[in-house]
Amino acid sequence: MQKFTLAVVGAGVIGRTHIERILKSPEFTLAGVAEPSQAGRQWCAERNLPTYDNHCALLDATQAQGVVIATPNATHVQVATDCMTRGIPVLIEKPVADTLASAEQLIQVEKDTGVPVLVGHHRRQNPILQRARQIIAEGRLGQVVSANVMANFYKPPAYFDVAWRRQTGGGPVLINLIHDIDMLIFMLGEVLAVQGSLSNSVRGFEVEDTGAALLEFKCGTQAVMTVSDTATSPWCWDFCAGEQSQYPRQNVQTHFLSGTQGSLSLPDLALWHYKGDRHWHHELTREQTTVHEIDVYVQQLRHFRAVAERRETPICSAQDGWRTLQATQALLNAAQSGQRQTCPTFRT
Ligand SMILES: NC(=O)c1ccc[n+]([C@@H]2O[C@H](COP(=O)([O-])OP(=O)(O)OC[C@H]3O[C@@H](n4cnc5c(N)ncnc54)[C@H](O)[C@@H]3O)[C@@H](O)[C@H]2O)c1
Missing domain, CATH: 3.30.360.10 (Dihydrodipicolinate Reductase; domain 2)
Structure with missing residues (x-):
């Protein structure tokens, strides 16, 4: 099976968990990371990771087949929308959004674009x-x-x-x-x-x-x-x-x-x-x-790939994320x- 190319937005606590799994796995390649903070960019530089100031620059410069969104809650839906309108599937960390109204916007974007969403309720x-x-x-x-x-x-x-x-x-x-x-x-x-x-x-x-x-x-x-x-x-x-x-x-x-x-x-x-x-x-x-x-995080990435390739339906959809929120x-x-x-x- 060919490697699947991922990008990660946010190199904080959970973003690093995902990045470390991606770097170790023979199944995935890391196209790049979007991270605005000095500390996060330093962490990426120590690993020679292609790093961008913001997610739009990352999306424009790379050919990611899926994006992992590991940013603060209030940014999830905007970042996801920018990925999905470019046709790129997203794995959004939990909670799906900071408000129910914002989660509903995301569900609408999913309907309009047909691009799949997996929510990171990893358990x-x-x-x-x-x-x-x-x-x-x-x-x-x-x-x-x-x-x-x-x-x-x-x-x-x-x-x-x-x-x-x-x-x-x-x-x-x-x-x-x-x-x-x-x-x-x-x-x-x-x-x-x-x-x-x-x-x-x-x-x-x-x-x-x-x-x-x-x-x-x-x-x-x-x-x-x-x-x-x-x-x-x-x-x-x-x-x-x-x-x-x-x-x-x-x-x-x-x-x-x-x-x-x-x-x-x-x-x-x-x-x-x-x-x-x-x-x-x-x-x-x-x-x-x-x-x-x-390793539930590796399994989540594998499932995300299958969701992005339309081989599996998401174990935690945007609507599931809405219900839990x-x-x-x-x-x-x-x-x-x-x-x-x-x-x-x-x-x-
Ligand atoms: N599933 C889990 O086990 C788990 C664990 C922890 C956190 N989370 C979730 O993950 C998300 C991030 O939490 P965290 O603890 O890693 O936070 P964090 O503060 O450690 O990391 C967030 C990172 O995103 C960066 N960032 C902020 N705005 C950005 C933007 N617009 N574009 C790119 N990067 C941006 C920050 O600079 C920071 O490095 C939250 O939604 C949180 O609920 C999930």
Whole structure:
């Protein structure tokens, strides 16, 4: 198979993750990087990467077959539109956009141009999550009645030297919990309504440091989620799912799904059920499923290539990104208003 030529816009934290994967892979070539900051350009120069001040200069000078957009949220849709109107497919980091209206504009551009979009909710690439989704779809849990999710971890003080991380919208709900919300939507389908509560009682910044959410799914599942970036805690997907090597690996579980016929924990994929009659006095059987570990970011690039070549449909489309953003923003709105927020279906 011929190499696929990618360009990357934004050489920050996640942009570098993508660039490093591309440079190591025999399947991809890196045409260039767009990065305005001195620090980012320096990082690129140390690797002899063709670097441009902005994404239009990059697009004009190269022949990219796909573009990875790893810039701040508010720029995603403009950069994507400039790629798509040139006929170039995009992998947009999560969240798909900074607002729902902006995400809707992107969906319109996709319709008008016919150019595919993949949203970088990378956990959907994880075989653990894909197997869990399959177990649920096969009815092994029966009707999934409840889900419990923990996303609790500690971010050091220096993380908050950047102003936007102290302000509304820069907190662990939109940065971190959105991944867990996306996981639940991937497994359980659409969210019907959200209630929530946020606190900034530890750091006292404008943005939350801790939150709790109750998500009602259309399938009937009631999900309870907590998030905190000021908790000394191992209970966080990034620590136990092995997707990113900067986090020391913890042997704990973070996602628990209970159904009328069985229960499933993640990431260990332990399935609990009764061998015979269901009765709370009877012994439960624990069945273990294992899957191959993969590099989810490499898998995401492979899938992106297949999407760009129209061989696969996106595992996370622009509309999927809109749904996840909508449920996440509904949590912020619910916490602010003290009111349960309903989540309307996407209008096509
Ligand atoms: N999927 C994941 O695991 C994951 C992890 C972290 C961040 N993200 C997402 O990736 C995006 C970037 O986050 P980050 O943590 O890497 O941020 P960052 O601030 O570390 O990096 C962003 C980079 O984009 C550059 N930039 C800004 N405007 C630009 C423009 N118009 N054109 C080109 N470059 C521009 C900045 O100079 C910076 O180097 C965000 O949307 C974030 O939510 C995803």
